Amino acid sequence: MESDVRAELDKLHERITRLRERVTRLEAEGPYMTDALLRIEKSVERLNGHISKGIWAVILLFIGVVVKFTVDGGWTKIPPIN
Numbered sequence: 001m002e003s004d005v006r007a008e009l010d011k012l013h014e015r016i017t018r019l020r021e022r023v024t025r026l027e028a029e030g031p032y033m034t035d036a037l038l039r040i041e042k043s044v045e046r047l048n049g050h051i052s053k054g055i056w057a058v059i060l061l062f063i064g065v066v067v068k069f070t071v072d073g074g075w076t077k078i079p080p081i082n
Contacts, residue, residue, distance in 0.1 A: 069075070
C-alpha cells in the first residue's frame, strides 16, 4: 500500500517537474512571441493599405471607362430592347 502511494507521489513529482520546465520555457519565449505578433500586425496593416489602394484603383478605372463611353456617345449606339 505504501509503495503504491510512493509510486503515485513520484509520478506527480515528475509531472510537476515537467510542468515547471514547460512554464519556464514559455516565459522565456514570451518576449519573442510578442515581437513576432507585433511584426505580423504591422504586416497586416500594410497589406490592408495596399488592398484599399487597389480597390480605389479599380473603382476609378471603372468610372473612367464609363465617362469615356459616355463622351464617345456610346449610349446612343446601344440598340433599344423591345
